[in-house]
Amino acid sequence: MPFKKLRIEITNRVGYILLDAGSRFNKLSITTIRELKRALTQIEEDAAVNVIVLSGYPGESFAAGADIGQMVHFAPGDAFHFAELGQSLFEQIESSAKPVIGALNGITMGGGCDLAMACDIRIATEGLRIGHTGAKLGIITGFCGTHKLPRIVGKNYAREIFMTSEIYGAAEALHMGLVDRVYCETEFWPEVCSFAERIASHPLSALSAAKRLINAAEDTDLRTGCLLEREMATHINIHL
Amino acid sequence: MPERLSATHTNSNGIVTLTIPGSAAASAEELLEALRRQIHALAGKDDVKGVLLTGPESGFCRCLPVGGSSTSAAASLSNLGQQIMFSLEKIGKPCIAVIESECSGIGLEIALTCDFIVAGQAAHFGLPGIASGLLPFCGGSQRLARLVGKSKAKELIYSGDLIDAEEAYRIGLINRLYPNSEALAHAEQLLTHICTRSPNAIRIGGEIVNAGYDIDLQTACMMERDAFALCFASFDQREGMQAFLDKRPPQFKGE
DSSP, X not given: OOOSSEEXXXXXXXXXXXXXXXXXXXXXXXXXXXXXXHHHHHHHHOTTOSEEEEEOTTSSEEEOOSOHHHHTTOOHHHHHHHHHHHHHHHHHHHHOSSOEEEEEOSEEETHHHHHHHHSSEXXXXXXXXXXXXXXXXXXXXXXXXXHHHHHHHOHHHHHHHXXXXXXXXXXXXXXXXXXXXXXXXXXXXXXXHHHHHHHHTSOHHHHHHHHHHHHHHHHSOHHHHHHHHHHHHHHHHTTO | OOOOXXXXXOSTTOEEEEEOOSTTSSOHHHHHHXXXXXHHXXXXXXXXXXXXXXXXXXXXXXXXOOOOXXXXXXXXXXXXXXXXXXXXXXXXXXXXXXXXXXXXXXXXXXHHHSSEEEEXXXXXXXXXXXXXXXXXXXXXXXXXXXXXXXXXXXXXXXXXXXXXXXXXXXXXXXXXXXXXXXXXXXXXXXXXXXXXXXXXHHHHHHHHHHHHTTSOHHHHHHHHXXXXXXXXXXXXXXXXXXXHHHTSOOOOXXX
């Protein structure tokens, strides 16, 4: 089945999922989320790919949040199912055996910010506009953002971002730790590609184990985490 | 006993400024009791939309004498302090600490309990109690470590040194840094802006952020999903989204 909201490109062991919803801004509608899940599954199964890049390049937005026209009529039950759908996508990204890089090419709002936070690493253009506008819409996010954001930038910045509903720029996002690297417009895409290709040149077994270990570090006590590291390192390093 | 905390309505938008005295307060107990009364009074008032916690120019609040010398007195003071900080955390309204000068000891513990801290260039921060053998006792060690990381928290607690505003900004202790003496005006502007957002979403969001921070991500996300769904039974959600579609500013009610 063809995709309507995105396209897939595969180059040098990197699988690019490029959101292109057809309109000016990529919205995380139910259809887009379902397509993202399907595209991820397809790339995860592709043995020629070691690293996944998620982006809205060369468009204006990475993802501009949910479709408000769709959401305005939600009953609590619809909202519950929508949150479940979104959360299942983010869980799929986090539990994927392949590293996922978020290449934030522009507007990254609301659910789009949550999508970016589900990625392992975030690279942004100088033109980044990122924020969480739930409080302006009378809601909180339902896509794990209330827990991912404090874990990434700390509770205090998270509360500020949620409370102001304001749009933040690349320099602020970098200071807070919300993005890991920032490049100017002309360097952005070449840097994303070369960074992704460099990671993709490493053995996938080691990359997967590293991803699982770092994810586990968040919710595991140190001793259990170290035990897990010992087991994984033993298993991976035996092939040296 | 003189009232050590003064509250004043500073603007018509329902923003209250609580001024915490510097070394003028007689003891930690006295300050905590006064804070408790203020939190209780403010939490119940619908016309109070947001709170600014600040201090006089002499200092937000320095180390205060800790009364009593017995183990049980120290334990009950710590218990009191921690309970009051929890109730400040659950005040249900946005609350910003504004620091223009020294913010240390129990003062820093109070500031750490607010949603976030903004400061002017002359601000400095620390926990100097260690020199007299005193530890933070209002949850400050835990909140500090979670905010700036374990190493920075240990550095501050072990050394007792004060750090300046630039350093505080660099390590993420404060969210925003303003020129000298401008922090309060900027903070009031920021809070006024925050108060145009949905009070419902801000209250629920704050609770969910706090509740989910110390538990595993999966459980936390389940809680978030349910709270998200609950928003769709609110006036604020219908108003906020309709206003967005109509391209007009929303009129939230917080219900």
